[in-house]
Amino acid sequence: ATRIDFMFPSPVQGKLAKEMTTIVTEYNKSQSEVEVRGIFTGDYDTTKVKAEAAAKAGNPPALVIMMANLIPDLAINGFIAPIQTLARHANVDADTFLAEEFWPALRQNASFSGEAYGIPFHNSTPVMYYNKTMFNKMGIEPPTTWAEVVEAAKKIANPDQGRWGIMLPSVNTDYCGWILSSLVMANGGQYYNSKYPGEVYYTAPTTVGAMTFWRDLVFKHKVMPQGVLTPNTISSTFFAGQLGMAFLSTGALGHMRENSKDFELGVAFMPQKVTRGVLIGGASLVTFKGISEEQQKAAWKFMSYLTSPEVSGRWSRFTGYFAPRMKAYDLPEMKQYLTQHPDAKTALDQLKYAQPWYSTYETIAVRKAMENNMARLLNDPNLKPAEAARAAQNEADEILAPYVEKTALQLP
Amino acid sequence: MSSVRLNNVAKHFGAAKIIQNLSLAINDGEFIAVVGPSGSGKSTVLRLISGLEPVTEGTIQIGPRDVTTLHPKKRNVAMVFQNYALYPHMSVERNILFGMKIRKESREAQRKALSRVVEILHLEGLLKRKPRQLSGGQRQRVAMARAIVRRPELFLMDEPLSNLDAKLRNEVRLSIMELHRKLKTTTVYVTHDQVEAMTMADRIVVLRDGIIQQVGTPQELYQTPANLFVARFIGSPAMNIIDIACENGSLRLPNGLKVPTPAFVKPALNQARTVRMGIRPEHIILASEGQADDQGSGLVSLAGTLSTVEMLGSDIVLHTTGGSNGLRVRVANHGVPYASGDTTRLLLDLSKAHFFSAEGKERLC
Amino acid sequence: MSSVRLNNVAKHFGAAKIIQNLSLAINDGEFIAVVGPSGSGKSTVLRLISGLEPVTEGTIQIGPRDVTTLHPKKRNVAMVFQNYALYPHMSVERNILFGMKIRKESREAQRKALSRVVEILHLEGLLKRKPRQLSGGQRQRVAMARAIVRRPELFLMDEPLSNLDAKLRNEVRLSIMELHRKLKTTTVYVTHDQVEAMTMADRIVVLRDGIIQQVGTPQELYQTPANLFVARFIGSPAMNIIDIACENGSLRLPNGLKVPTPAFVKPALNQARTVRMGIRPEHIILASEGQADDQGSGLVSLAGTLSTVEMLGSDIVLHTTGGSNGLRVRVANHGVPYASGDTTRLLLDLSKAHFFSAEGKERLC
Amino acid sequence: MLKRLHILLLAPSAALLFLFTYKPFFQAVIESMYDSRATSSGQFVGLANFVRLFDDPAFMAAVINNIIYVVFTVIPSLIIGLFFALLLKENSRANRWLRSIFFFPTLVPLVAAAALWSFIFLPGVGLLDHYLSVFIRSSHHNFLGQENTALTVLIIISIWKYSGYYMLFFLAGLQSIPDDALEAAHIEGASPWQGFYHVTLPLLRPTLTFVGTIALVYSFTQIDHIPAMTNGGPGHSTTVLLYYIQTITMESQDLGKAYAATLCTVVGLFFLTWLNNALLDSGVDYER
Amino acid sequence: MSGNHSAYNKMGTIICALIGAVWALPFVWMITASLRPDSGGADIASLIPQWPLSVGYFQDALIYADWGTLYRNTIIFSVGILSAQLFSITTAGYVFAFVPFRGRELVFRLFLVQLMLWPIVLMVPNMVTLKSLGLLDTLLGAMLPYMASAFGIFMVRQAFRSVPKEMIEAAQVEGANLLHIFILVLLPAIWPTLLAFSIVSLTTHWNEYLWPLMVLSDMDTHTLTIGLVSFTTSAESGAEWGLIAAGTLLVCLPITLTFVLFQKHFISSFGFTQYK
Numbered sequence A: 001a002t003r004i005d006f007m008f009p010s011p012v013q014g015k016l017a018k019e020m021t022t023i024v025t026e027y028n029k030s031q032s033e034v035e036v037r038g039i040f041t042g043d044y045d046t047t048k049v050k051a052e053a054a055a056k057a058g059n060p061p062a063l064v065i066m067m068a069n070l071i072p073d074l075a076i077n078g079f080i081a082p083i084q085t086l087a088r089h090a091n092v093d094a095d096t097f098l099a100e101e102f103w104p105a106l107r108q109n110a111s112f113s114g115e116a117y118g119i120p121f122h123n124s125t126p127v128m129y130y131n132k133t134m135f136n137k138m139g140i141e142p143p144t145t146w147a148e149v150v151e152a153a154k155k156i157a158n159p160d161q162g163r164w165g166i167m168l169p170s171v172n173t174d175y176c177g178w179i180l181s182s183l184v185m186a187n188g189g190q191y192y193n194s195k196y197p198g199e200v201y202y203t204a205p206t207t208v209g210a211m212t213f214w215r216d217l218v219f220k221h222k223v224m225p226q227g228v229l230t231p232n233t234i235s236s237t238f239f240a241g242q243l244g245m246a247f248l249s250t251g252a253l254g255h256m257r258e259n260s261k262d263f264e265l266g267v268a269f270m271p272q273k274v275t276r277g278v279l280i281g282g283a284s285l286v287t288f289k290g291i292s293e294e295q296q297k298a299a300w301k302f303m304s305y306l307t308s309p310e311v312s313g314r315w316s317r318f319t320g321y322f323a324p325r326m327k328a329y330d331l332p333e334m335k336q337y338l339t340q341h342p343d344a345k346t347a348l349d350q351l352k353y354a355q356p357w358y359s360t361y362e363t364i365a366v367r368k369a370m371e372n373n374m375a376r377l378l379n380d381p382n383l384k385p386a387e388a389a390r391a392a393q394n395e396a397d398e399i400l401a402p403y404v405e406k407t408a409l410q411l412p
Numbered sequence B, C: 001m002s003s004v005r006l007n008n009v010a011k012h013f014g015a016a017k018i019i020q021n022l023s024l025a026i027n028d029g030e031f032i033a034v035v036g037p038s039g040s041g042k043s044t045v046l047r048l049i050s051g052l053e054p055v056t057e058g059t060i061q062i063g064p065r066d067v068t069t070l071h072p073k074k075r076n077v078a079m080v081f082q083n084y085a086l087y088p089h090m091s092v093e094r095n096i097l098f099g100m101k102i103r104k105e106s107r108e109a110q111r112k113a114l115s116r117v118v119e120i121l122h123l124e125g126l127l128k129r130k131p132r133q134l135s136g137g138q139r140q141r142v143a144m145a146r147a148i149v150r151r152p153e154l155f156l157m158d159e160p161l162s163n164l165d166a167k168l169r170n171e172v173r174l175s176i177m178e179l180h181r182k183l184k185t186t187t188v189y190v191t192h193d194q195v196e197a198m199t200m201a202d203r204i205v206v207l208r209d210g211i212i213q214q215v216g217t218p219q220e221l222y223q224t225p226a227n228l229f230v231a232r233f234i235g236s237p238a239m240n241i242i243d244i245a246c247e248n249g250s251l252r253l254p255n256g257l258k259v260p261t262p263a264f265v266k267p268a269l270n271q272a273r274t275v276r277m278g279i280r281p282e283h284i285i286l287a288s289e290g291q292a293d294d295q296g297s298g299l300v301s302l303a304g305t306l307s308t309v310e311m312l313g314s315d316i317v318l319h320t321t322g323g324s325n326g327l328r329v330r331v332a333n334h335g336v337p338y339a340s341g342d343t344t345r346l347l348l349d350l351s352k353a354h355f356f357s358a359e360g361k362e363r364l365c
Numbered sequence D: 001m002l003k004r005l006h007i008l009l010l011a012p013s014a015a016l017l018f019l020f021t022y023k024p025f026f027q028a029v030i031e032s033m034y035d036s037r038a039t040s041s042g043q044f045v046g047l048a049n050f051v052r053l054f055d056d057p058a059f060m061a062a063v064i065n066n067i068i069y070v071v072f073t074v075i076p077s078l079i080i081g082l083f084f085a086l087l088l089k090e091n092s093r094a095n096r097w098l099r100s101i102f103f104f105p106t107l108v109p110l111v112a113a114a115a116l117w118s119f120i121f122l123p124g125v126g127l128l129d130h131y132l133s134v135f136i137r138s139s140h141h142n143f144l145g146q147e148n149t150a151l152t153v154l155i156i157i158s159i160w161k162y163s164g165y166y167m168l169f170f171l172a173g174l175q176s177i178p179d180d181a182l183e184a185a186h187i188e189g190a191s192p193w194q195g196f197y198h199v200t201l202p203l204l205r206p207t208l209t210f211v212g213t214i215a216l217v218y219s220f221t222q223i224d225h226i227p228a229m230t231n232g233g234p235g236h237s238t239t240v241l242l243y244y245i246q247t248i249t250m251e252s253q254d255l256g257k258a259y260a261a262t263l264c265t266v267v268g269l270f271f272l273t274w275l276n277n278a279l280l281d282s283g284v285d286y287e288r
Numbered sequence E: 001m002s003g004n005h006s007a008y009n010k011m012g013t014i015i016c017a018l019i020g021a022v023w024a025l026p027f028v029w030m031i032t033a034s035l036r037p038d039s040g041g042a043d044i045a046s047l048i049p050q051w052p053l054s055v056g057y058f059q060d061a062l063i064y065a066d067w068g069t070l071y072r073n074t075i076i077f078s079v080g081i082l083s084a085q086l087f088s089i090t091t092a093g094y095v096f097a098f099v100p101f102r103g104r105e106l107v108f109r110l111f112l113v114q115l116m117l118w119p120i121v122l123m124v125p126n127m128v129t130l131k132s133l134g135l136l137d138t139l140l141g142a143m144l145p146y147m148a149s150a151f152g153i154f155m156v157r158q159a160f161r162s163v164p165k166e167m168i169e170a171a172q173v174e175g176a177n178l179l180h181i182f183i184l185v186l187l188p189a190i191w192p193t194l195l196a197f198s199i200v201s202l203t204t205h206w207n208e209y210l211w212p213l214m215v216l217s218d219m220d221t222h223t224l225t226i227g228l229v230s231f232t233t234s235a236e237s238g239a240e241w242g243l244i245a246a247g248t249l250l251v252c253l254p255i256t257l258t259f260v261l262f263q264k265h266f267i268s269s270f271g272f273t274q275y276k
């Protein structure tokens, strides 16, 4: 049998690592041509580091579940190979496979320069969780627009008693950027140039507007605490019944459901401004350069298995992510699941409005440029959103400069 | 200067009872020597007085104050440790002046005090050294200097001269006595050196297994030891001890010789069946030819053979066998050649003898 | 057992020349005592022999081997350190047996050897303790035990008994002598105790500032000290020294008294202008009434007043002033009451006197 | 012969150090002069990486944060560790338990400690706010989320974690100090403080040098709680040097810059430990 | 210090007890939280255990990972490193403390460089080295870089230097060779130091995360912390405080238990016996 290394992180909870191991073991048992070595690699970040380090040390993994917006970066840096290198062994066209089998919103994140570099594996979007009991008690309807959000939050918030109207995660672990770019989209804007990885629109009015909205929740409306908020803070406050609304990932659904004990949990679409806009998050399977032909063949086999509607659906039901493979939702188990858990459907329904995840050259650094300035903005009542945006843009431009020079500005 | 009182003091280390029910009153300005066998608790007594060791029972007073639970620094004593306890990281000079420095005494006073002790203890040229660069005796002198540079209420000295040569020891001893005469600082002085104890002390405390055996002036201890232990402990070479049976009016020596009980010891011995007689080596004379017994006045003669001849320089110690089995005799070294194997006759002066009860716990006369 | 030879050995600590050009031959089985003032280099000599200190110059032989650069462990010596140097983390028993253990001697041998030294040094009941739970004297005895438990070629002992009481010291001293008689192990023994040096040693080495002053038997040292230093150093109380002018045929004492030069000293003194005369305190007699000078045979009498009376127990040391200024006299304690202020007449026995050159470097007779 | 034995004794350590420290370190030195970003295909750039480094405001922020972090973790935790050691050096049962309590934080991985402390400082519902609310008044402090308190929290955690650890070394060091010297000092009238200052402290200097060096090194390297709690934020307010380097290494391909930052940090740390040694180790009497 | 400072000592103990109470808070919370039935709710911060106690989180934690293997590997990893270190640091420490040779200080300083370089920076080159040795993905490989410890060498050297010279001299005179002195005299003399080092090394490597994660790919070579992280990461949701507490407890438990069981022995070797 051909041995391949398959690295997977545990982005949500430990159960996942266990489940993934089961899936791998079952696969290994089910056939004898491929022997998959499942390697648990911690969180998304360490997964990237470990995969890169292994590649540099001469041990590239065949398949990795990688944060989806890192694909351009990995491709530019030459770590990963197009999916076609695997697919060709089965005479499949990877681009067609991607285009036909997966939700349209996911496709862009899986490709770079028009070529498929990843196959979506599990995905999420932000949604609005709210304390239904509290809303009912106060006679508030779940907001669907920004204005309603502010209004509802103001009714709920009572900082003296430690009760808050709304919380948005602002940690620089991608969460802040993810939510902000969703807001930017709702505000009708573009956060980055989805066609070219060397440009971000941090100073665009739509971005500044989203930032202002966020900032005002803290300093103007005083419905959100000052400073950076982690998902831990948000969920803990939420579970304690001290929070009206929270924008968090659909990936947290299971967790939110389980821990909302003293009240009823509500899940709703992200509120809109100009449009409904949410961002796709999640991870895709990528393959590293430098593995043998045999391994490529084996990798494709395993990848086909992992992304099959059955496994994809199973994984989705287990994790709360939505399944990227459209056909997964045609399976009877999946239909049954959705009727049982209507809130899981929210994520799926929202997919209609979903847009690709930002991804640029040096994605993380560029993202952090904004996130760190958001943190400043949420800390400093005197900082103007436009100034923060300007600073973020400058930092980002600096990081992008060498790439821009080599590509967009490199003229014949 | 202060008086010191130990009231029913006890000290236990875990299960070991090192000091038991010890009471002692030391007068203001007195010089007390503490002697006793190794391990008898002498150092412990000093450590109790200084406060380095908490007492298990009893109380301690220095002057009018009850210091039983007082921190050492508040007791204002100066101590020479048996193992010196110098500060390894300080030069000799800083070692000596540490206490004054802490008390923030003036530089001038420090300088003066330093030069005084340096002279007394011959520490010239050693001031800049670290303790580890000193010889044993030099270290001991630094320890001594550190104590006497100050003017405490109480000096506690634990064998402060044990590592010095005879000449230097003599000198330092005289200096300490001089100092004591001048300052009259109450002093408790532990020593193994009988000469020191005898010459320096106003009173001597004899300790054994943590129990005081006798307290008295040097003369008292030498002349009227309270029990056999003190008798044998004080004086060197040690007192000769002879078991004696009292038989109606006469004393029978182990070799069978019977002498009439001299009048002056009669009253004390008349109840006893057996007694133990002690006689100091210097109170036995080698009888010259013809010199006779005088049993009435207590002169008894014994025949013997010299077994060992110990030349001590100024003295000679003769060990005998035969009728006078095991007796030690001390004679001045006048150049007379003694040889082992010589036969001789020993004259014991019973008027100088000490009599103790059979178990040795009690002095009879 | 082995002989030891030090050939022109020197030891410098940086600029300080501690030992200079020292040569000494110690015979196989000999017991050598090393005495000298504090800081004279005694310990250093032992450390050089043991190899703990490398020599700066010269060579050292033990037996036939040149050991000058040999590691201490190969020299097979046993040493008692002046500051004990016990292993703090080992029990007394393990401290003592350490050397045997690393030589892998049998358990049986260890047990036997242990019980032997425990008895000699009275260490019963202390075997399980750690050194810090011992008294000073007990620690010293452990250090001693550690050395004599083995059978080395050479014993090096640095004041091994200084912290013991007189009685115990005497006992241990006798045990060591006994041991030495039995084993005949060459021994170098540093001591400050004259009694020890005099009674134990076959020969004594007198050291001063790292230079040997005299090597000889105890008798030789006592009776014919090679120079003034040795004369004053050996014997306690120290020898009296009197400066004397030689004037054609007669000697003039500092108080002006003139005595004819006794015949037996004439040849030695006839060149000298001034000499220094030494006379031991025990060679001065308190003249009884009517006892006369006999200047021809060297008996000179001086008048004096007693300034201090030191009771040493068995002896009394009298310090005098007046014509006999500063003389010390030792008399036996026969109960005669001396008091300071008494006038007296001293008889000096010139036949027992020692004469040294004016600077004291040389013995004249 | 003996010499050879000694070389032999050093050899295993030296070999391992060579393999896993020096060799990679020299690689790092060399790499710091190459541009490793995808845009440059690895060309030699001399000191350009250093220039870029010093132009980076994040780096400068990291330097300043690191200085604050070092000063306020090293000094307090040394003092507290020493304080504990002195108070608990007697071997009573109570003291043994207290020592264990202070030492416990060492047993917990820093990441796990970070999780525990995240909870303590959780706004509103966390341990601190909870008890502040119970005992004083309703409290909601976003300690970790605010620029002016986040670093303080990290410093507190570090002190909590390492004071007991240093205590252990101080206890070990105190044991090798002869007691009698301290006793002598007390007899001479030194107060406990004076005894400590004049006798214990100087004799403790070898330990102090050691613990000081370790504490310095730790304050630079033991920062696992930063990624776990603040990710260097808010803004750059808790970005310290190693975290800065870590993020570059992990998140981008700009290794040249990361190595340049590493070299600068190592040089700085080297200087600090040298300073520490010079201050504490000079004139120490090791031989006793 | 002994003596009548028992009053001072008591006071010290009391002060420390007060501080200790604060110090212990995180643990107390960890234990109560891990035994709580759920980690939501307003009183999650309470230090008072909620009855009935629940072992639910422990059950969860136990399911999430193969604890047997994790414990075994962690023990091999940390104890193995410690054993190798104890050998390497005592020998090297000895050389640096007692054997004079030209350039000793320099070599020593060079050794210290290790203290200042952290694995993350040298990770890739070290993995390359391990790969070329064929040790990548083995426990031995993961242990190798730690087997020489500048920290330990430094510590042991410092401790050796404060051993009184006479002790060594006494042993030399008694005929002890190097090995004897080393094992019978020097090592016991620095016992507290070695113990301190051992505890520290053990816990450090027990708690090591990133490096094992990087070089150990096979599930059956994973160590505890990797397992712990597998169920305490929560990037996209929120923390399950009870689970985190339980997991942390499970990871620290063996070492904590050992520590508590042998507390008397460990910790008392850092103290002064009452009678000194």
Ligand SMILES: Nc1ncnc2c1ncn2[C@@H]1O[C@H](COP(=O)(O)OP(=O)(O)OP(=O)(O)O)[C@@H](O)[C@H]1O
Pocket: B132, B133, B134, B135, B136, B137, B138, B163, C013, C016, C018, C036, C037, C038, C039, C040, C041, C042, C043, C044, C045, C082
């Ligand atoms: N490390 C050193 N540096 C400088 N001088 C030293 C050193 N060690 C010893 N000395 C000096 O060497 C001389 C001889 O020392 P040694 O220990 O041999 O004397 P000693 O005769 O044994 O004296 P004591 O009877 O006092 O023990 C002393 O003056 C001492 O100060």
Ligand SMILES: Nc1ncnc2c1ncn2[C@@H]1O[C@H](COP(=O)(O)OP(=O)(O)OP(=O)(O)O)[C@@H](O)[C@H]1O
Pocket: B013, B016, B018, B036, B037, B038, B039, B040, B041, B042, B043, B044, B045, B082, C132, C133, C134, C135, C136, C137, C138, C163, E275, E276
């Ligand atoms: N920490 C301890 N634990 C148990 N016993 C001890 C401890 N310290 C001292 N001792 C014992 O207490 C007794 C008295 O000791 P101390 O030091 O007072 O004797 P000493 O009279 O000074 O003897 P030396 O003349 O030998 O110095 C000794 O038998 C000693 O063994």
Ligand SMILES: [Mg+2]
Pocket: B042, B043, B044, B082, B158, C135, C136, C137
């Ligand atoms: Mg004593």
Ligand SMILES: [Mg+2]
Pocket: B135, B136, B137, C042, C043, C044, C082, C158
């Ligand atoms: Mg000496």
